[in-house]
Amino acid sequence: MRDLKRLLHPAHLWDLFVTSDPALGRLRQGARAVLGAGLAALIISQLARWLGEPPTVTMVGTMMGMMGSQLATEPDPRSQRRTTLLMALPATASLVLGTLTSRIPLLGAAAFAVTIFLATYARRFGPRGLALGMIGFFAFFNALFFHAQVAQLPALAGAALLALGIAYGVRFVLIPDRPSRELHRFLRTFRKTVAIVLWELRDVPERPRMTRSLQRRLHREQDRLNDSALAVEELLTRCQPALRLRIFDLELAVSRVIGAVQQVVESGALAPEARREIRQALAAARTFVRNGDPAARRLMQEHLEHVRSSVSDMPEDAPGRADARRLSNSISDLVEAAAQLPHEVPRLVPGQAAAAPAGARPPERPAKTGLHPATRQAIQVTVASVLAMVVGHALSADRWYWAVITTFVIFTRTRTLGDTLQRAWARVLGTVLGVVAGLLLAGLVSGHRTLELAGVFVCVFFGFYLIQISYAWMVFWFTTLICILYSLLGLFSPGLLYLRIEETVIGAGLGVLIAIILLPEGTTVHIHATARQVLAAVCDYLEEAVVNRSKDSDPDRLINTARTLDARLRDLRTAARPLNGRLVRFAPRTARTVHAVSELVLFVRHLALGKGVLQVNGETRELIREAGARLASNARALERALEKKEAPTLEPASPLLEKARKSLAGEETVRRGPASPPILLHWLARVDDTLHLIARTAGTFRGRPLPQRT
Structure with missing residues (x-):
């Protein structure tokens, strides 16, 4: 009953609705299709009636108007316009070819097969090739579907050109994309996504144990948050590093809250009363993030104070006290990060260079057959x-x-x-x-x-x-x-x-x-190729955030490496989607690899851009950098091992991390916070452990045991 109330809460349902279409992109997509088809049908039907043409002309024009308003998907509006204009060429060519050859069955079948090959082959040229190929295929298909006649060819070609012109007007004049407004909407949606995650976490602290379904739910919320942050990131410009850092900090703060809540359930060290206070603190934090209500922030602090009071009699090193401290700090950090995130953002100046899309892929590698x-x-x-x-x-x-x-x-x-x-x-x-x-x-x-x-x-x-x-x-x-x-x-x-x-x-x-x-490409092969890209991004991030981290480090470059890592993880999740559910039994080792690599990214992101490297003495800093270099080298070795399907040999970083821990002096040993030296060393140790876990999985490819860690 409690779960049902949680899911059906009106504010929660509204947040889910808003975040399902962050910048109203899907609404625009549907509206463009209706308006493109409707205007094409209205205008072309009137012209067809005036010229005495049959309904086939109107039907073909309606389909072209609908499809033409959708297919251009390049990130650059100028490229979208060019692609929409270029659609006229394959559309008219395919209409003519389909109409002329459909009278002779074998010739029509051969022409259709050639059209299908070219339409698919064009995908190698990116989004424009995909769009032109799709419009060419559907134009040929429409000629067959509506039984176009040779005598109708001039009218059909004219209808297609007119419809694509209407689609152009709908897409870029009547319902255009407005990046500055989209950025504001995405930022608002990111806040609501944080609120959704906190709402979903409310009942978790009172759970008796951490079940698989509960773990999947927490991972799902982590993915929801990361996808929302990436969506904002793809609209931000290079001249907005402060906003990028604030979004990244808030995302990491929410991740720490998720981890702290999970730890509360796994340890079971807190009393039921303390867990109820945590629930109320999460609810108050959600209200503050969602509405910016100062009273909600004060209420949250009161509940957290009650949580801390409930463990005040415990020894300093007791698990319950550690859990309460970790959760209290993480929720407070989240609210502070949310307070720093602006409600309004400056409008983008026309011509301002946008950041390279975080999800941009490198050129695709040829398959094993040598074919693109x-x-x-x-x-x-x-x-x-x-x-x-x-x-x-x-x-x-x-x-x-x-x-x-x-x-x-x-x-x-x-x-x-x-x-x-x-x-x-x-x-x-x-x-x-x-x-x-x-x-x-x-x-x-x-x-x-x-x-x-x-x-x-x-x-x-x-x-x-x-x-x-x-x-x-x-x-x-x-x-x-x-x-x-x-x-x-x-x-x-x-x-x-x-x-x-x-x-x-x-x-x-x-x-x-x-x-x-015929020329199959296995899902597991693609997953391992994507996992290698993730490991390469992990190596780059470790080098930027740990090995080369200094006060002079470019914050924009640090964010770029972090977002590249996020994008590669999103690619991995997408590649592994076919193995979800029952299909996982056909590739259990691959599923374990995906899970371990996903955990690795989570731990690496908790390094908080390596801020802790700047807060330690010179000796400790060099040890941390050496450990970071070793971890980066291990990630690179794993990348090569997955490519060659052989057992990797890794050099543990734990001895260096232990030396660094012992070399901490004075205030460095007790400093708290997400970027403090002890926390940095903790997450580096988790990265080290996870790399070795991936290595043990990779080491079973050819049955060779991985050498034991020393």
Whole structure:
């Protein structure tokens, strides 16, 4: 009952809603699709009626207007404009090719296969290649789907060009991106994300033990926080280092609170009364972070004082006292960091250089076959599509292209076999549920033209609004749209919708089969490649934050290495997503590696940009730097070991860390705070232990035992 109340609290639900679409990007995406399709349908239908052209021209133009408003995804607005303008070339070429060749079945199939290969191969040229390839594929598909005639070619080409012009106006004039407003919204959303995390933590201290589900929940909240911080980071400019540092400090403070709460549950040393006070302190801290209420901050301090009072009779080295001190300090640090975060940010000056995206990837490495990933995938998609043409045509001579489009899209934005399996399942599931919903909805609106038109645009909006959340949801809404569209055109029949399910299953099944047997790229191979990138980023961060740390260190450079590390971890989580759930049993060692590498990043980030290096005497500083260099070398050795699949040899940093601990003098030994020398040494020791844990996992690849630590 308490969990239900926690989840259904109105303020919490509102925060979840706001943070689900931080800068209203998904809302704009859905609105652009509706407006692009609606304006194209309205304008082109009037022109088609005036020129005496059939509804096919309007349908093709509507689809081009809808797709043209979505496909340009480059980070630079100027590049987005160029890409949208360039869409006219592949769109008109594919329309012409599809219309001319569709009269001759074998020629049409061959032309479609060539189009599919080129559309997929173009992905090697980045977001622009992906966009141009997608619009080319869908233009050819529309020529087949709407049975375009040769005599209609001038009108079809004109409709496509006009629709893309409308899409351009919708995307960049009517509903443009506004980076300065987005930054403000993202910053507000980051605050609400911190509030969500604190709300989710409220009931944790009173739990009797740390279960796996509870650990997964804490990891989920950590990931939620990190993703929100990265989203803000990608909008910040180089001239905002102070704001970047404050966001980073607040993120680390929340991470320390999560760790402190977890420690309270794991040790069980605090009395129930103290745990209830912690719950109230977390609730008050959330209120302050969310609303900036000074009274909430005072209330939080009162509850923390009660927590400290509850352990005042314990010995200084008692676990309960240590837990209470750690949690009290971490919550106080969080509230202080939140108070330093501004509620308003200065508007970006036009032309101001933005920071390089934190998630920017290095150039993709060729697969083991020597082929570029896009080339490999183009071969897979083309072969699978040809098979889908044959099998789909055997099932239905009129609707075989449904199998082909399924085969094409399940390879879109995927890299590995696991990704393809997930996307194929989402396609089938969304289609089945969409057909069920479409049968019900079409039956309700059939014969009511206004309701049918409204239903079409509602489906368009939700399809694009939810695509970033779930591909299955997008398929669901577009399948429902097709059901209503058939009702609108007078072609609706349950048998036709059941055929769509069958063709979808054929396309998905053949796509997965080809992904398995033809030039496969295993999920575990990709995960280990991504894990190597994480280890390389760990090495860079250790060198910047520990080995080379000084008072003259560039804070912007330090933040950049930290955010690169975060982005690589996000890539690793994305790569490992196909192994979630029951599939983990097929690669348990890989799952352990992912978990250990994720823990390593968490510990490295707790080094707090190496501020503790500046707070120690010269002898200790040199020992810490030597230990940092050894840890960085170990991370590099692990990176090479994962690449060569062999047992690495690491040199422990624990002797150096122990010497550094003993060399602390005077105030250095008792100083508290997240950047204090004892805390820095603690996290460096955790990094050392985790590197050796990863090494033991990597050392089992060829059955060679890892040498024991000395």
